[in-house]
Amino acid sequence: MTEYVFPGDFVWGSATAAYQIEGAAREDGRGPSIWDTYSHTPGRTLNGDTGDVAADHYHRWREDLGHIADLGLDAYRFSISWPRVRPGGSGQFNRAGLDFYSRLVDGLLERGVRPVATMYHWDLPQELEDAGGWAVRDTALRFQEYAAGIVEALGDRVHTWTTFNEPWCSAYLGYASGVHAPGRTEPAAALAAVHHLNLAHGLAGRVVRELAPAAQLSVTLNLHVIRPASDSAADLDAVRRIDALANRAFLGPMLQGAYPADLLADTAEVTDWSFVRDGDESTIAVPLDVLGVNYYSSTLVRAWDGVSPRSDADGHGKSAASAWVAADGVEFLPQPGPYTAMGWNIDPDAFTELLLRLRDEYPDQPLMITENGAAFDDAVSPDGTIRDDRRIDYLHRHIGAVAQARAGGADVRGYFLWSLLDNFEWGYGYDRRFGIIRVDYDTQVRTWKQSAHWYRRLIATGRLG
Ligand code: IFM
Numbered sequence: 001m002t003e004y005v006f007p008g009d010f011v012w013g014s015a016t017a018a019y020q021i022e023g024a025a026r027e028d029g030r031g032p033s034i035w036d037t038y039s040h041t042p043g044r045t046l047n048g049d050t051g052d053v054a055a056d057h058y059h060r061w062r063e064d065l066g067h068i069a070d071l072g073l074d075a076y077r078f079s080i081s082w083p084r085v086r087p088g089g090s091g092q093f094n095r096a097g098l099d100f101y102s103r104l105v106d107g108l109l110e111r112g113v114r115p116v117a118t119m120y121h122w123d124l125p126q127e128l129e130d131a132g133g134w135a136v137r138d139t140a141l142r143f144q145e146y147a148a149g150i151v152e153a154l155g156d157r158v159h160t161w162t163t164f165n166e167p168w169c170s171a172y173l174g175y176a177s178g179v180h181a182p183g184r185t186e187p188a189a190a191l192a193a194v195h196h197l198n199l200a201h202g203l204a205g206r207v208v209r210e211l212a213p214a215a216q217l218s219v220t221l222n223l224h225v226i227r228p229a230s231d232s233a234a235d236l237d238a239v240r241r242i243d244a245l246a247n248r249a250f251l252g253p254m255l256q257g258a259y260p261a262d263l264l265a266d267t268a269e270v271t272d273w274s275f276v277r278d279g280d281e282s283t284i285a286v287p288l289d290v291l292g293v294n295y296y297s298s299t300l301v302r303a304w305d306g307v308s309p310r311s312d313a314d315g316h317g318k319s320a321a322s323a324w325v326a327a328d329g330v331e332f333l334p335q336p337g338p339y340t341a342m343g344w345n346i347d348p349d350a351f352t353e354l355l356l357r358l359r360d361e362y363p364d365q366p367l368m369i370t371e372n373g374a375a376f377d378d379a380v381s382p383d384g385t386i387r388d389d390r391r392i393d394y395l396h397r398h399i400g401a402v403a404q405a406r407a408g409g410a411d412v413r414g415y416f417l418w419s420l421l422d423n424f425e426w427g428y429g430y431d432r433r434f435g436i437i438r439v440d441y442d443t444q445v446r447t448w449k450q451s452a453h454w455y456r457r458l459i460a461t462g463r464l465g
Contacts (some may be wrong), residue, residue, distance in 0.1 A: 004403035006462040010132050010231050011114070011414025013075035014068070014455075015371055016438070017121035017165065017465035019051045020400060020423035022081065024058035024407045028096035031087025034133070035426075036297035038181030041420060049429025055421050055439045058100065065127065067437055067446060068420065072459040075114035077370060078104065079121035080170050081163065082146055084151075088127030088341050098153045112160040116370075116416075118220065119147055119204060121165040122174075122181065122343050122426075123370060129182050132193035134170060134193035137275065140200035147204035152210045159199075160216040162292055162370070167197040168222050168246060173285040179427055187325035190272045195275050198284045205286035219254065220292030223397045226299045230334055232320075234303035238330040242267055242301055245324055255362055257285035267326040289425040292370035293358070295351045295398070297335070297344035304331035318413050339431055346394060348401040366411045372398050373418035375432040385436055386449040395451060399464055417455060421446065 019035045039050035049085035057064055066075050082089065084293050099451055105115045120143070128139050149163065164170070173180035175189035224246040228235035237319050244263040252260045258281050264273055304310055306328065313334040324330065335345035351372070374394040378386050399415060406412050422435035430441055436452040439445075458464060 002465075003145065003379045004407070004464045005402070006403070006464070009413075010076045011368070012455075012459040013073050013077055013114075013116065013414060013416035014420040015077035015116075015416040016057070016070070016117070016420050017079040017082035018055070018346055018425065019121070019123045020085070020419075021051040021055040021057040021421055023051065023056045024085075025050075025052045027058065028084075029087055029094040029134075030081065030097060030128040031083040032088075033081070034126055034129045034181035035123050037126050039429075041183070044077065044183065045427050046431050047428040049424065050244070054424045055441075055443075056444045057421070059068035060440060060444065061100075061104055063106060063446065064421070065113075067109060067191050067448075068108070068113055069111040070127035071452060071456050073113055074168060074459075075116050075159070075414065075416070076108055077116040077118065077162070078125075078290070080150055081123050082120065083123060083125040085150060086452070087125065087144050087457070089128035089139075090145070091135065093149045093153075093172050098150070098319045099152060101150070103253070107153055115124050115154075116158065116160040116161040116162065117150075117152065117158045119143075120163065120170075120200075122170055124182075132184055133175075133184075133189075135184075135186070136163050136173060136192070137199070140196045140203060143200035144203035144207060147207045148211065151207055151215075154415075155212045156214045158215055160290070160325075161204075161212065162216055162218045162220050163201040163204045163208075164197060165202070165220045165370075166222040166294060167194070167219075167250060168224075170197055171322065172245075181340065191267055191271045191273070194249050194274050196275070198250065199280055200258075201254065202280075202284035202286050206283070209286065216289040217286065218288055218290045218292045218368065218370075219270070221247075221250050221257055221292040222250075222296075222371075223354055224296075224299050225347075225354045226301055227350070229300060229302035232303070235301070238301045238303045241327055241330055242324060244298070245327065251362075253281050253284040254288070255285070255291070255365065257281050270326050279343050287446055288365065290366045290368040291362070292368050293354070294371035294418075295354060295369070296342075296372065296374070297340075298350035300345040300421075301330050302333060304329055340390075340394065341377050342428070346374075346396040346397070350400055350422070351401035352404045352408070355402065355410040356408055359405070359408070359410040363384040367414050368413050369402060369415040371416060371418040373434050373436075375434045378433055378440070380447075384447065388449045388451050391449070391451045392454050395455070399458070403464055422439070
């Protein structure tokens, strides 16, 4: 594709998440979340980094709004910290926490930027984890109450409500491989978490419909493009199994009102799924205005014979295969490079493939790219500039992939770049930088990288050359 011109109503945005940027972990009544506990547990994060201060956005939000406006963003995707607005996860709401998000939303609207609020980007109040976390149904009910509180407070001022960010990570990395908070390694709990996250999505979605009928409703999934090592029936079956766990465990109930039969069969030895009650699947299938899609890299699998040494290279840290409950017969293979600083392969064609698959399978479902971007080791030149050419190249190729999918009929309405600012990259702490704006963590000074200038030009012209 030589040049692609995005239409004037294509939404250009950027995204962040509360625990990754806010800091102020113990201010104004905020309670502890599972990520506070996890990051403060020795050995859990690189260099022992925590989100205590992060990019100090809680205090610097006005300055950050200035960057958002200067970039020319149409929309800004942020997340609301549950423990900041309802410490402990139940009981009283915290006025100071709600006021923070209220000011942020008003500040965005004053600057002509659409607020896109994610209700849950991984920071479960610790008290709810102590009571069982996402492995128990009660957490979904507490989430419904939390959703009602924030929608009542912010309502239609929020343009788009996104219930969850990447429930795959919360369930499998949090409860199966343990590389994310709460760090549990219990496969049956991970599948229960899948269901309770889905249920919470449906319950909260219905709250949005009732309390903020003018707002758009969405959820963000990190959908996987899983490629087979060969066309053998065994390798294709490995793809099917991982697709069921990674993609259809969420897409099935959310968009079709049912869990896929093969997922239930594949995981029968781990759980009988008795936590799914009558009516749950139809609750989950609340109609969505847009489906949020996050994409970074692709996955390569083949059947594993259970005997030969097993490759374990899906890029999700520690023992990747342990994240994939009931995938004993599957091996994750290293991908050809190039790679980002996360060790993830760069594969824009897979992005197009994913969007075209969604076009085929859910032709009436509008899509929004809610995250895409890359971490690289940025160098600051002596003159202060940050020439992050590899990030620009990554963005160029992936936005090109979106253009190609649109040209092929995928109904992609917008693109949110991950991330506005360098931030706390979970288990990798501050070592991995995804921002188009550099944060000096000693001084909290923000500096635009070349990619930020590049993105501003793209937004202004809508032309991808
Ligand atoms: O930083 C994360 C974000 O919180 C969720 N999606 C992937 C990003 C990069 O790892």
